[in-house]
Amino acid sequence: MAIRLGPNQYGKAEVRMVTVRRSGPVHHLRDLTVSTALRGHLERTHLTGDNADVVATDTQKNTVYAFAKQEPVGEIEDFALRLGRHFTGEFDHITGARIRIEEHGWQRITVGDEPHDHSFHRSGDERRTTEVTFDGDRVRVLSGLTGLTVLKSTGSEFHGFPRDRYTTLAETDDRILATAVTARWRHRSSTGDWATSFGEIRRILLETFATKHSLSLQQTLYAMGEAVLLARDEIAEIRLSLPNKHHFPVDLSPFGLTNENEVFFAADRPYGLIEGTVLRDGEVAEVDIP
Numbered sequence: 001m002a003i004r005l006g007p008n009q010y011g012k013a014e015v016r017m018v019t020v021r022r023s024g025p026v027h028h029l030r031d032l033t034v035s036t037a038l039r040g041h042l043e044r045t046h047l048t049g050d051n052a053d054v055v056a057t058d059t060q061k062n063t064v065y066a067f068a069k070q071e072p073v074g075e076i077e078d079f080a081l082r083l084g085r086h087f088t089g090e091f092d093h094i095t096g097a098r099i100r101i102e103e104h105g106w107q108r109i110t111v112g113d114e115p116h117d118h119s120f121h122r123s124g125d126e127r128r129t130t131e132v133t134f135d136g137d138r139v140r141v142l143s144g145l146t147g148l149t150v151l152k153s154t155g156s157e158f159h160g161f162p163r164d165r166y167t168t169l170a171e172t173d174d175r176i177l178a179t180a181v182t183a184r185w186r187h188r189s190s191t192g193d194w195a196t197s198f199g200e201i202r203r204i205l206l207e208t209f210a211t212k213h214s215l216s217l218q219q220t221l222y223a224m225g226e227a228v229l230l231a232r233d234e235i236a237e238i239r240l241s242l243p244n245k246h247h248f249p250v251d252l253s254p255f256g257l258t259n260e261n262e263v264f265f266a267a268d269r270p271y272g273l274i275e276g277t278v279l280r281d282g283e284v285a286e287v288d289i290p
């Protein structure tokens, strides 16, 4: 029976990097988590331990830091493109690369109404993300965000679902709808105005969540994706992963009180997990949420 090596990749995961760029006394902070993964002709190391083709993961990490010094990081998509182009261009046996970057946001601390020059606070859990893959001649750029927590305290219903002997959930025509949005979208081109595109898509996702009257989180997911594709020509497909952060009305009757949709138990688990891709006709769904 013949045995062979299947698909493989390797790299440095979650390189944490903070950069400080100085314009006089005003400092500009960037905070990234970068993961590299390379593919190619890597049979030798796997089969015999000959490492002549292996760009050490330590070298990959060092390259991330050195590139940040040599040129401003810029948009995370551009930084990922530079790294991927370098690894696939510099080493003959490396034929593919996947660069993932998450950007952690920091905001200036306000001191007496003025933004401070060099002191910052973290802007919550939300991260902007990108994944750039080089595969032979093809370059694919994904952008996205994760940890964007949103809640609407009305404008959400859930009813009409089948009831069997295991169903206890009450139907509701007025509930809290809350989720932490993870979204990744695929650009149709590997060049673009990444910052504008990101800002607009984030705005559309938030506005659609807020304004779409929801009969299910699934309906909201589709509406959010559809709104992005209708407004942004540069996007081929978008995938959303929406945990349903349940808020259950607390039964106050033991205390002789009536809960008029005012007091909720915010459950952290289990949660419903609603996932889906919205795409243009003629496109093939490629985007996954890892």
Ligand SMILES: O=c1[nH]c(=O)c2[nH]c(=O)[nH]c2[nH]1
Pocket: 158, 169, 215, 216, 217, 218, 244, 272
């Ligand atoms: O929007 C919802 N979709 C579901 O599929 C579901 N299932 C559930 O228990 N609550 C909800 N809410």
